[in-house]
Amino acid sequence: MSVSTSVVSINGLSKVFGKGGVTALQGIDLEVERGEFVSLIGPSGCGKSTLLRIVGDIIAPTEGEVAVNGKPARKARLDRDYGIVFQAPVLYDWRTVAKNIALPLEMLGWNRAKRAARVRDMVELVELGGFEKHHPWQLSGGMQQRVSIARALSFSPALLLMDEPFGALDEMTRERLNLELLRIWAETGSTVIFVTHSISEAVFLSTRVVVMSPRPGRVASIVPVDLPQPRTAATREQPRFFELVTRVRESLHAVGADEVEETLATEDELA
Amino acid sequence: MSTVEPTPTATQRLGEQIRYWLPAVVVFGLGLAAWEWLLPDVLGVEEFLLPRFSDVVQALVEERDELLRGAWITFKEAFGGFVLGSGVAIAAALVLARWRPFGNALMPYMIAANAIPIIAFAPITNAWFGLLSPWSKVTIAAVLCFFPVLVNTLRGLTSVDPESVELMRSYAASERDVFRRVRIPSSLPYVFSALKVASVLAMIGAVVGDYFGGSLEALGIVVLSAVNLSRYSTSWAAILVASIMGIAFYGAVALVERYALRWHPSVQRRT
Numbered sequence: 001m002s003v004s005t006s007v008v009s010i011n012g013l014s015k016v017f018g019k020g021g022v023t024a025l026q027g028i029d030l031e032v033e034r035g036e037f038v039s040l041i042g043p044s045g046c047g048k049s050t051l052l053r054i055v056g057d058i059i060a061p062t063e064g065e066v067a068v069n070g071k072p073a074r075k076a077r078l079d080r081d082y083g084i085v086f087q088a089p090v091l092y093d094w095r096t097v098a099k100n101i102a103l104p105l106e107m108l109g110w111n112r113a114k115r116a117a118r119v120r121d122m123v124e125l126v127e128l129g130g131f132e133k134h135h136p137w138q139l140s141g142g143m144q145q146r147v148s149i150a151r152a153l154s155f156s157p158a159l160l161l162m163d164e165p166f167g168a169l170d171e172m173t174r175e176r177l178n179l180e181l182l183r184i185w186a187e188t189g190s191t192v193i194f195v196t197h198s199i200s201e202a203v204f205l206s207t208r209v210v211v212m213s214p215r216p217g218r219v220a221s222i223v224p225v226d227l228p229q230p231r232t233a234a235t236r237e238q239p240r241f242f243e244l245v246t247r248v249r250e251s252l253h254a255v256g257a258d259e260v261e262e263t264l265a266t267e268d269e270l271a
Numbered sequence: 272m273s274t275v276e277p278t279p280t281a282t283q284r285l286g287e288q289i290r291y292w293l294p295a296v297v298v299f300g301l302g303l304a305a306w307e308w309l310l311p312d313v314l315g316v317e318e319f320l321l322p323r324f325s326d327v328v329q330a331l332v333e334e335r336d337e338l339l340r341g342a343w344i345t346f347k348e349a350f351g352g353f354v355l356g357s358g359v360a361i362a363a364a365l366v367l368a369r370w371r372p373f374g375n376a377l378m379p380y381m382i383a384a385n386a387i388p389i390i391a392f393a394p395i396t397n398a399w400f401g402l403l404s405p406w407s408k409v410t411i412a413a414v415l416c417f418f419p420v421l422v423n424t425l426r427g428l429t430s431v432d433p434e435s436v437e438l439m440r441s442y443a444a445s446e447r448d449v450f451r452r453v454r455i456p457s458s459l460p461y462v463f464s465a466l467k468v469a470s471v472l473a474m475i476g477a478v479v480g481d482y483f484g485g486s487l488e489a490l491g492i493v494v495l496s497a498v499n500l501s502r503y504s505t506s507w508a509a510i511l512v513a514s515i516m517g518i519a520f521y522g523a524v525a526l527v528e529r530y531a532l533r534w535h536p537s538v539q540r541r542t
Contacts, residue, residue, distance in 0.1 A: 053437075056441055057440075058437050058440060058441070077440070077441060077443060078443045079443075080441075080442060080443055082441065083441075084437075084438065084441045086434050086437075086438070088432075088434060090432070090434045090435055090438050092435070092452075092453065092456065092457075093457075093534060093535065093536070094456045094457075094459075094534040094535075095534075096534075103442070103452070104442045106452075107439075107442040107443070107444055107448065108442075135534055135536075137536045
């Protein structure tokens with residue numbers, strides 16, 4: 001195992017909630033290389049969000065180890081090695097768009113001029129020019145999520161952890177933000193771990209799709225995505241795209257039978 | 272997308288304001304008319320029950336020096352109690368929110384204490400501080416303010432969306448940073464609604480406290496002694512002054528609230 005090239009290295013990870021309670025994750029091994037875009041997909045209860053939170057040291061694993069940039073997850077968090085984006089944008093209402101984006105920079109002790117310059121770049125990156133002085137609740141859901149992404153990227157973390165960031169958005173906005181995210185990923189050269197329950201989104205965005213099985217959550221299979229980069233709206237119409245979508249769907253069927261597909265369908269409707 | 276509404280002209284806005292306030296102004300006028308004519312002339316309400324409005328206004332003008340002196344004394348008591356009680360309550364809430372087990376241990380008693388009719392202690396505080404000391408009334412006002420401010424502030428500080436805190440953790444934020452940048456700003460709407468209640472309670476505490484001792488010129492004493500001398504118009508004038516003072520105090524706190532919460536959707540949408 002070469003830790004040096006891995007941004008994230010997960011070994012024998014398990015998570016049990018409560019004393020002798022629910023096993024959320026069992027025996028997870030996963031390596032994520034620098035510059036990869038890895039999606040975690042699976043039905044509800046497969047522990048994909050839990051896995052992401054363990055990588056981010058928001059919750060602690062019961063067993064096993066997580067190394068981020070060769071360091072324990074806790075050390076990586078204290079070194080601010082990753083930016084995180086949740087399904088809800090989690091913006092602070094009392095801060096303007098610009099000040100929300102600048103929040104991690106304030107925590108890093110950047111001076112005002114340096115912060116302002118970076119905020120300008122970030123606003124440009126997520127195409128929110130003219131909205132710097134708006135408050136979060138004055139923006140649409142898609143714009144709020146873009147602010148959240150800009151904030152996560154503002155301090156150039158090596159790793160971006162995204163927990164269903166577009167789950168609450170409509171299909172049109174979602175597809176547009178997918179493209180925007182890929183552009184940002186290419187421009188910044190960051191590594192992304194992306195949790196989703198949309199098969200097409202996972203295939204479209206990722207270099208690898210990790211299919212997880214539920215109760216207890218395990219890695220069922222890993223589907224490498226060899227669609228050419230950069231991906232565009234036309235990528236979604238390529239035969240290879242459909243083949244890969246089918247492959248991921250079949251893997252999901254294999255792990256949780258038809259119940260999975262139904263769960264996914266209802267979740268998509270709810271989203 | 273941000274909503275762009277056509278800006279109304281100044282005259283349109285004035286017309287809107289008039290239409291909005293007109294019913295309230297009409298009710299006010301009808302109320303005064305009923306007080307002046309309906310009650311004494313039609314229903315035969317005696318002067319010692321409720322003097323005519325014009326008599327009260329006359330007393331207000333004639334006794335203005337006495338009333339203003341009393342109002343100033345009572346206001347100082349109320350304001351001192353408000354500042355003291357609310358200040359200590361906010362400090363206590365910060366401590367209890369920071370060390371939760373401590374807070375959880377004390378909270379049931381705080382809520383129970385909130386239900387105690389504190390005004391019942393008024394005669395006792397005279398024994399503590401001496402019959403003529405303003406501190407007995409400041410104390411009553413302060414204790415009245417303390418519990419609602421404490422309970423509300425604590426609720427505001429602790430009912431923060433967990434993801435907001437997780438996000439701060441991902442920036443390796445200290446507990447101090449979480450308070451400064453998340454808990455305190457998001458508690459402000461709770462704090463201000465408590466402060467508005469406290470401003471009213473402080474006035475009640477000070478005026479009722481006057482009945483039991485302290486300066487002989489205080490507003491509560493004016494009400495009491497005027498009744499004893501059958502100068503009912505003067506009593507009512509003093510009550511009117513106390514009412515106006517209470518409303519002004521509440522309004523002042525509401526103004527500070529509007530400034531402090533100028534980022535808040537409820538404030539911005541109102542304008």
